[in-house]
Amino acid sequence: MILRKLENIITQNLFRKKVIVILGARQTGKTTLLKKIMAQNDNCIWINGDEYDIQERFKNATSTQLNALIGNHRLVIIDEAQRLENIGLALKLLHDNYPEIQIIATGSSAFELLNKTNEPLTGRKLEYQLFPISFEEMIVSNTQLIEKRHLNTRLVFGSYPEVINNEGGEIEVLKFLADSYLFKDILMLDTIKKPEKLIKLLQALAFQIGSEISYNEIGNLIGLDSKTVENYINLLEKAFVVFKLNSFNRNLRNELKLSKKIYFYDNGIRNALISNFQMAEARQDIGALFENYLISERMKFNHYNKRYSNRYFWRTKDQQEIDYIEEIDGKLYAFEFKWNFNKKATISKTFTNAYPNSETRIITRDNYENFLS
Structure with a gap:
């Protein structure tokens, strides 16, 4: 237990x-x-x-x-x-x-x-x-060392209780959740006129985690108008399937002002929607999975520990970016996530020059536990 x-x-x-x-x-x-x-x-x-x-x-x-x-x-x-x-x-x-x-x-x-x-x-x-089981809850049960050894598993299968308790049967549990149970409340709403489009929308969002999204582009892809896409995404947020990050902007003229990203509360549900359970070491989307995992786990940590913050990402028109920003009592905390040790990680000088009083950190596989507990 x-x-x-x-x-x-x-x-x-x-x-x-x-x-x-x-x-x-x-x-x-x-x-x-x-x-x-x-x-x-x-x-x-x-x-x-x-x-x-x-x-x-x-x-x-x-x-x-x-x-x-x-x-x-x-x-x-x-x-x-x-x-x-x-x-x-x-x-x-x-x-x-x-x-x-x-x-x-x-x-x-x-x-x-x-x-x-x-x-x-x-x-x-x-x-x-109540979220799927958090990293902080798992290290109390498993110890930090053991839970860190499970990182690759969490990135692929997520942290739903039944998934964690069915080692070896994760795929079957996740397919059941994604196919017939998780969206039960949404599909019963009168506002959902085309359930098959909802699934296509979820799949489109799953392929775009960590990327800016356009309601208009997604609508054209799946055959819905942009307003219906927005309404469906709002319902998916209310059902705790996905959540949004908006772009942060204050000082610079070329900061993106109305952009947004969509993340999933749980990596396993995301992977079930696109039927991709390939293990972490061989995945092309491992960086996006790591980012989704860290942001969703940070949300759990903040909620349970009553750390109230505004959450954003930051990007400029010339592709300078910060993966994740928290604003707490007016102070900015900026985080850059790096999965690949072979790529040099840096914090944008454009950002630090524009916001010199902010605190910045690079989060990797070596130190992510300090970000989540």
Whole structure:
């Protein structure tokens, strides 16, 4: 059992008169995490939002009807809460009328769950995200040395719990996740008119990690208009499949201002979409995989350790670039990622001259652990 960073965070915030909302893609371990928390507490009830009879009971439910469902239980866990109609109002009624109850609601679609709970739960909730297993979590379980030995495996197969726990069966698990499970919530949305185009979009994004993207060019490639491409990508972000980095610009006239890159939360899902599980040593895209891994893992590290930052990449029209920038309390931290030891790594002098107070680092296979833990 791998200890999740979120376990202690949630445990410390139980029974503080706040609804706890946990977001994250399906199969990241929300159910396992909450069953462990449930085992450590008495008088609990588990409610599954995917079940039809539960969905019916939440329709237009009053506080009295909800209390009858919950009974005398003090810890109430509502799994896949986004599937329940009026869930925001239901949680508000329970929180306001029965403050002694601790409610934990989980969801694999931020688009649906946050839309339904943001207004009713204003000032009443604590919100967290559960990612695929992080490097920091793995070194607690494995030690840093052992986890570093698994770098090539993580770059290809990613870090979903079931993938890590099925050594030798990673491909089968990832194909199942990518083909039939991970996009379940998105494909059920009425706004997805052409599901086959969504898969083509994901494949196009998978081939372009680490590169600037154009919604118009991708749309022409797969047969969608640029606005639909943008809408689909926004939904994929809300379902925790991909995330965006925007370009950073402040001082220079030739800095790119409206460019963006798309990365995947998990390398394994990216590789499953293009059916490429070739091992790291022989891959042509290894630099892009290393970059995607580092940025996604850094996101996990920052989230779990409450390091709040703005995230960017930087590039000029004459191809000067920085892979990744964080802005924390007005200070810039710039990082250049290098997989290939044979290529000399440098930080752009154009950048350091324009932003002389920034801190810069080069991240390689030798020192990446300090970037992620």
